[in-house]
Amino acid sequence: MARHLITSALPYINGIKHLGNMVGSMLPADVYARYLRQRGHEVLYICATDEHGTPAELAAKEAGLPVDVFCARAHDAQKAVYDGFELSFDHFGRSSSAENRDITQEFARALNTNGFIEERSIRQVYSLDDERFLPDRYIVGTCPHCGYDKARGDQCENCTRVLDPTDLIEARSAISGSSRLEVRETKHLFLLQSKLAGEVEAWIDANGAEWPTLASSIARKWLTEGLQDRSITRDLEWGVPVPADTWPELAAEGKVFYVWFDAPIEYIGSTKEWADADPGNRDWKSWWYEADETVRYTEFMAKDNVPFHTVMFPATQLGTREPWKKVDYVKAFNWLNYYGGKFSTSQRRGIFTDAALELLPADYWRYFLMANAPESDDTSFTWELFAASVNKDLADTLGNFVNRVLSFSRKRFGEQVPAGEAAGAAEVRLGEQIAGLLAEYEAHLETLQFRKAAQALRALWSAGNSYLEEKAPWLEIKTNPEGAALTLRTAMNLIHLYAVVSQPFIPASARAMRTAFELPADDAAWVTPDEARALAAVPAGTPFTLPPVLFAKITDEELASYVERFGGDPDAAA
């Protein structure tokens, strides 16, 4: 058995995430973690909120709260939604933790000792009224190239030219609007990534061969364009402080590390938070430091995060000259769009995870999002597609099967699984088919191909319906009750098998299906090929109950009201 370390890209703290964030990072990681646990592997699934940086400070200011109070509340609010989605984190930490502060500072010291950090003076814009240095994107003004009057200090979004804040005409602070700005000289720490580029490339050559193209092509592109030295400190109040023992002057000036320096380190920090929560029983180091070859580390993220995970974080780890565990497999996603356009947090466009849960149970979203995950391309959420998929796959194919089988059997044979005849040719054929589909499903999950896995799962559900149509127990009962009992017993075994293998995708419904049967010791362990073929794990005589309706269909009226409430096709509306 392997030890699987799994992380999903850290959700940023400034607000509740949308369905794009969910399917691009946390949800697929959860499906994979659940699958591996069920197969008997040791799994550690780690995530956290990413709490530092200017947007967090600004969001706190807007909420009228001190930034630490704001982050604590926002963390709890996100955690509540993830609990609602049944994300099975072993730990959901906070990048503002003491653990992350200590480890981040350790990383910086080690990089410095090895000659990969340099102090450099840079010229930066200081706002007299805000009493702070302004990050480039918080300076706005008129673009010298196209005249657009809301260009940002790093880029003009109108003509897309890259800018320097001092290029802007009539520059002002995006925070206060004040134009009392001046350029001041200030010192920052630079990570000398250029010195590590060769090592990172060699590491990718040796380890990136099996990554999906999306991940490896982005990594290569960054290396080809040349790895630049990068400023890793900022003038903010909220962040991991530069350690005073190593950089007394910068520490006295209140410099903190840049959020992208400490965020990936929080994968380690959060693991230590997990260990510190149960001292003596949990060991974080064996996962991260001098980890042996039994540890396999898989990261989940969408494409914008790939450079940080495949190039910059590995460079940081390599530069410490310490045996930190590096990623083995990078599962990268494209975008989930909302009717072909971007989900937007700032414009509140699309569906947010809290609103989704208020509308419908988590399993509806989990199934749809994974079955339509943006793996090889961007994909779109539309309410029409969502309703069609819920109604057909979940309500008709799976839910209706469960309900039909259990209610008919209860009506004819009472509240125990009936015995009936011994399995015949139809059951042998069905067993072969199920074993084959199960092998396909497993192969796709092993290789993290979630859309294909969802297709195989759907095919498993459909096979039950075909079998039921073929045997037609509602007719069989009239001429051969023992034959009908066999059909129903076999179908009930399918329900139990569905409960076990659907668990990674739809955990709540899987629980409802599994607990319909009163089995003495049912640990929900994975199904073996022989068990799939035999379809006899639930023996005759097992008491069962009828679970409440698993999936309600989305009516045309509901569909129309969702489109109305959330906004549908922007082009159709225009």
Ligand SMILES: Nc1ncnc2c1ncn2[C@@H]1O[C@H](COP(=O)(O)OP(=O)(O)OP(=O)(O)O)[C@@H](O)[C@H]1O
């Ligand atoms: N539309 C999307 N589809 C898939 N993944 C996405 C999408 N938008 C963001 N992500 C991913 O979600 C994860 C968490 O992102 P984060 O909290 O930083 O939000 P973000 O990238 O700023 O998104 P947004 O700007 O839309 O709020 C990251 O891995 C990011 O790449």
Ligand SMILES: [Zn+2]
């Ligand atoms: Zn411009």
